[in-house]
Amino acid sequence: MVLFITLFLFTVFAFFQTLYIFVPLYTSKKKVKLYPRKEKGFSILIPMFNEMLVVENCLKGIFNLQYKNVEVLFINDGSTDDTFETLCNHLNLVKSDRPINGTLTQARIADIYRSEIYPNIWVINKENGGKADSLNVGIDYAQNELIVTLDADCILEPNSINEMNRTFSDENIIAAGGLVNIVQGFTYDGSKFIPHFKTPNLISFQVVRYLTGFYMNKITQAKLGSLTVISGAFGTFRREILILASGYRQTVGEDMDITLRIQELIGTVLKGKRVTFVPEAICYTECPTTLKNLFKQRIRWQKAFVDCIITYRKSFYRKMNFSVSTFILIDSLLLGTLSAYPILFIPMILLLSLNHIKLFILLFAISGSLAMLLNFATVIVSKRYGHVYGVKDSFLLLLFLPMEVMFFRITEVIFVTFGTIIYFFNRHGWSRSERIGKPIMIQNQINVHIRDPFGG
Numbered sequence: 001m002v003l004f005i006t007l008f009l010f011t012v013f014a015f016f017q018t019l020y021i022f023v024p025l026y027t028s029k030k031k032v033k034l035y036p037r038k039e040k041g042f043s044i045l046i047p048m049f050n051e052m053l054v055v056e057n058c059l060k061g062i063f064n065l066q067y068k069n070v071e072v073l074f075i076n077d078g079s080t081d082d083t084f085e086t087l088c089n090h091l092n093l094v095k096s097d098r099p100i101n102g103t104l105t106q107a108r109i110a111d112i113y114r115s116e117i118y119p120n121i122w123v124i125n126k127e128n129g130g131k132a133d134s135l136n137v138g139i140d141y142a143q144n145e146l147i148v149t150l151d152a153d154c155i156l157e158p159n160s161i162n163e164m165n166r167t168f169s170d171e172n173i174i175a176a177g178g179l180v181n182i183v184q185g186f187t188y189d190g191s192k193f194i195p196h197f198k199t200p201n202l203i204s205f206q207v208v209r210y211l212t213g214f215y216m217n218k219i220t221q222a223k224l225g226s227l228t229v230i231s232g233a234f235g236t237f238r239r240e241i242l243i244l245a246s247g248y249r250q251t252v253g254e255d256m257d258i259t260l261r262i263q264e265l266i267g268t269v270l271k272g273k274r275v276t277f278v279p280e281a282i283c284y285t286e287c288p289t290t291l292k293n294l295f296k297q298r299i300r301w302q303k304a305f306v307d308c309i310i311t312y313r314k315s316f317y318r319k320m321n322f323s324v325s326t327f328i329l330i331d332s333l334l335l336g337t338l339s340a341y342p343i344l345f346i347p348m349i350l351l352l353s354l355n356h357i358k359l360f361i362l363l364f365a366i367s368g369s370l371a372m373l374l375n376f377a378t379v380i381v382s383k384r385y386g387h388v389y390g391v392k393d394s395f396l397l398l399l400f401l402p403m404e405v406m407f408f409r410i411t412e413v414i415f416v417t418f419g420t421i422i423y424f425f426n427r428h429g430w431s432r433s434e435r436i437g438k439p440i441m442i443q444n445q446i447n448v449h450i451r452d453p454f455g456g
Helices: 001-027 055-063 083-091 131-141 158-166 201-223 239-244 252-269 291-311 320-336 341-353 354-384 391-423
Strands: 044-046 070-077 094-096 111-113 121-126 147-152 173-182 186-188 193-195 234-238 274-285
Touching: 001 201, 044 131, 055 083, 055 158, 055 173, 055 193, 055 252, 055 274, 070 083, 070 094, 070 131, 070 186, 083 094, 083 274, 083 291, 111 354, 121 131, 131 147, 131 239, 131 252, 158 173, 158 186, 158 274, 173 201, 173 252, 173 320, 193 291, 193 341, 201 354, 234 274, 239 252, 239 320, 252 274, 252 291, 252 320, 291 320, 291 391
Parallel strands: 044 070, 044 147, 070 121, 173 274
Antiparallel strands: 094 111, 111 121, 147 234, 173 234, 186 193
């Protein structure tokens, strides 16, 4: 019986791995950059809590946007450090009035400020209410039809909003995720970010996992209509959809939660609408630099996943379509959590029965080979979208990939295991990772042309 379960799980695992390898390989191709003439209005929402160390980098990304019809709302969620003072120094803020368009807000708004230098950049000071409440505040005050949610440690590529504008020219698209890169895996030459692989092993591991997660997993899920998470680091939504979904729920994983609620709407009242992934729309985020902070981050992610599984347990295959339900229950829950990767079953069964040792060694070898093949496919697909390493960095990457498969992936099993257990004892604990805030040297030239919807 144990042997049968092992073979069944391994077969399912191999099936999903094969999808993640070959769907992107045979379907992904970078689009020619022909942007629509009409620029839709975008409101970029940036929730902040004690982001003094990183908000300057975020600002530099905003300043370099090559898009006109955009407004930016920083929502200061009761920060106790110098986050607000840092914004004041760069934006020359003055108190202002701004009309509110919704009723999602819960926490009290203290003051609203507007930049005298960049009239479409606003700062909303509010009492501490959490990230979800901050996003709801931003939705309430946003003036444009499209909402971009951006983490305060993220740096947008200059053409990222142009790419989202092109995507949302399709009226059936109601939400889209952007691609998130690890900023420590890049250098800046004065005009663009250039990938490199001369990083500590812990960061290299995260670089590889982000590349695989976005270029392979999300491309596959988007193609099959089964996207379950639009990353909170960089996502875009039609404002009316967020209102229809009643805004963000106060939870440890608000990005997955809002994505699944939108998938519920697609499965019930918004038939024919779609959620997609835009690999050409890029931002750069800071990753944890210590094992302790990485543990905090991944525990939080796993707690968010378990919370969503429990919250939406009655919606799978009922309110959500077959593809979404299958990917989250089979690939994410069964393979990713309950079995904590089928590879772990191999040594377990070896202890129970040595009669099948050759079979399990074979399964272990196949698992490792599939993982390596996925990594090689990631290098190919990411290259198509411009993520190209030089000769030395490519050599370092190839040397690192076996270590990533044989060692670092085991740490993910630990994260999943602990995160699932901890959820039932402390389901709402945030476990925030520490910010590093390494300065990113971006040109001082301001290329953004910001439209003022109020005539200022």
